[in-house]
Amino acid sequence: MMKNIGLLLILFSLFSCETKYNYIDTGLANGRFDGTMYDYLHSSSYDWDSTLLLVERAGLQDLFQGKQTGYEKMTFFGPTNLSILRWMIEQEYDAIQDIPVEVCRDMLLKHVVAGVHKRDDIPRGEQILGQTQGEGGEVFTNAFGTKFWIYSFRDTYHDIPDVGPVYLKIISFDSRAMIDVASTDIETDNGFVHSLDYSYTLGQL
Template structure:
């Protein structure tokens, strides 16, 4: 693993972010006539490690629209950099990195972490409610496939000093641990699902 390379990319990603929770990269490319699984294979820069984690977790059918129990999904997608952060920062008592390869991560851990990022239906940004300004309340409360309780919310920003006319953001609040995660690119739609790509500052284990 070229962990130093990915750490360098992570630092670059940090430098590109504002002080807010959200980083709107504007990278979303609308509608794709394929499955979520096929879409991930079109962008090696962002999703190569994500694909390997999905394979290790045995969840290819879920992302490929072949799971009869869950034919459509919403995926809050952790990118390669998010997964590399998790691997680089997970150390043992001797400060030695525990997972040098994705194959080193236990299968059940991969499965649980991935399912904490998946909702059992298609949900676009507009389908989530607004957060109550200045609070940690409001939005849409929903359970991920892992059983993790999430509060997914839209938030309005100011522009030129005028409240609520700036860019609209989408965020996730993991109720079990309090982490708040920003969406970099929302509303990437495939035949069997929606992908909301998470910020490069996100670490895989936070949901």
């Protein structure tokens, strides 16, 4: 089975986008999905199959359907298939069903924040060398109870600063990992999904 997962990783790397921020094509023309976040995870097997299996293994279907008190509206910083498969190889798991339920639950809750937080709601920020939290941005407490710092920044365009597209970057207080957000503002009935970059490995947040 581990050989199969390895083969999947190779295939993902061959066919994944090679842009600077590994933009994830959600297939949504206007960023709006008619359905719950749980329904959305069913809609794109290429990116979300393993994520959906984690949700179901953890028993968090109600959370992703907007049925949990305090999380009727939420924001999900979503790890995609490649991020999960890479972590499984590192941890020597052959299948999602081999992962303890509590581990699945804890991992997913670290990616969930109560309320709606769109890309343009996140303040501009700037990293400071050697520090986990830089200037500006915002500190979020996730549903697991740990914190991370997130900030937005506008990229250059044709070497002109601050006129290009706006991106989000996350720094975990626990792992100190710097995490790129590949796609933002996928709107569902019960909140927003921001897809994490393919280079992200589950557990870094």
